Amino acid sequence: NAGVTQTPKFQVLKTGQSMTLQCAQDMNHEYMSWYRQDPGMGLRLIHYSVGAGITDQGEVPNGYNVSRSTTEDFPLRLLSAAPSQTSVYFCASSYSPSGGYNEQFFGPGTRLTVL
Amino acid sequence: AQSVSQHNHHVILSEAASLELGCNYSYGGTVNLFWYVQYPGQHLQLLLKYFSGDPLVKGIKGFEAEFIKSKFSFNLRKPSVQWSDTAEYFCAVKGLEYGNKLVFGAGTILRVKS
Numbered sequence: 388n389a390g391v392t393q394t395p396k397f398q399v400l401k402t403g404q405s406m407t408l409q410c411a412q413d414m415n416h417e418y419m420s421w422y423r424q425d426p427g428m429g430l431r432l433i434h435y436s437v438g439a440g441i442t443d444q445g446e447v448p449n450g451y452n453v454s455r456s457t458t459e460d461f462p463l464r465l466l467s468a469a470p471s472q473t474s475v476y477f478c479a480s481s482y483s484p485s486g487g488y489n490e491q492f493f494g495p496g497t498r499l500t501v502l
Numbered sequence: 503a504q505s506v507s508q509h510n511h512h513v514i515l516s517e518a519a520s521l522e523l524g525c526n527y528s529y530g531g532t533v534n535l536f537w538y539v540q541y542p543g544q545h546l547q548l549l550l551k552y553f554s555g556d557p558l559v560k561g562i563k564g565f566e567a568e569f570i571k572s573k574f575s576f577n578l579r580k581p582s583v584q585w586s587d588t589a590e591y592f593c594a595v596k597g598l599e600y601g602n603k604l605v606f607g608a609g610t611i612l613r614v615k616s
Contacts, residue, residue: 420603427511429592429606430546445603477545490536491604493546 388413391494395479399500400468408463408497410478419461420491423447423474430477436461468501475483475499505529506595515583516615523578523610525593533578536594536604537567546592552576563587585616589591 394409412419418436422445432445436455450472452464461480465472475498479491509524511606527533550561557569569580576593593607 394523406554424604429506429508429608430594430604430605431606490548490551493538495545 390414391478391480391492393476393494393497395497395500396495399502400465401502402469404465404468406465406468408465408476408478408499410461410463410494411459412461412478412480412492413459414480414482415458416480416482416492417458418491419450419455419464420445420479421453421461422477422479423434423472424477424496425474433463433476465499468499470501473499475500506593506605506607507594508591508610510610512611512613514613514615516524517581517585519584521578521580521587521612523539523591523593523612525576525578527574527576527593527595527605529595529597530574532595534596535567535569536577536596537561537565537578538592538594538606539589540592540609541589549578566605573586583612583614585614588612588614 391412418437421433422430424430431447433451434453436442439455439458442453475496477496478494481491482489505528507526535552538546539549540546547566550559552559552569560566565580569576590609592609593597594604596604
């Protein structure tokens with residue numbers, strides 16, 4: 388298994404540009420989520436999905452959209468990039484959406500800089 | 503709402519020193535507790551987890567953590583650190599009534615001097 392994969396690894400955008408961060412997992416996990424990591428703030432949940440066709444907002448959803456058309460893929464879209472979205476983005480997945488006894492597996496991250 | 507506090511943002515230790523990283527959470531219901539580690543340039547990896555049972559949990563690389571329910575704490579310990587333990591450590595809590603959403607602490611950067 389490749390686990391959780393993310394592309395690209397690095398990205399530089401100009402303010403106002405849009406882009407999509409890709410995330411895929413091959414573990415047949417129902418639950419997928421996106422976090423952003425900022426110094427001194429830990430990881431904060433942006434959006435999450437408990438299964439194909441179902442998404443919901445996390446702690447910091449503004450400026451981001453998600454969709455979940457398949458179990459495997461969970462892309463994160465930045466609609467109009469802003470410097471405040473400069474961060475490292477992690478995608479994660481886990482088996483059960485119902486809060487059961489399982490851990491989340493993380494991808495390698497995407498380092499995004501918005502100029 | 504849940505929140506997680508990690509007491510120290512930066513810790514510097516010499517090799518062979520003992521380590522204890524504090525973690526407290528604010529949620530009063532049933533919780534699952536995790537410690538993740540992020541080595542320089544790498545993604546998060548699970549160190550250990552507590553779901554139920556023995557409150558002293560042993561993880562990989564000689565780490566352990568103790569769940570003290572009365573103190574809402576889940577401190578991470580290692581008797582003797584190595585230079586290779588240099589990393590950032592994150593405590594995370596999942597309240598079962600909040601579904602599968604993990605709430606992370608701000609992280610503690612550990613630097614071990616050789």
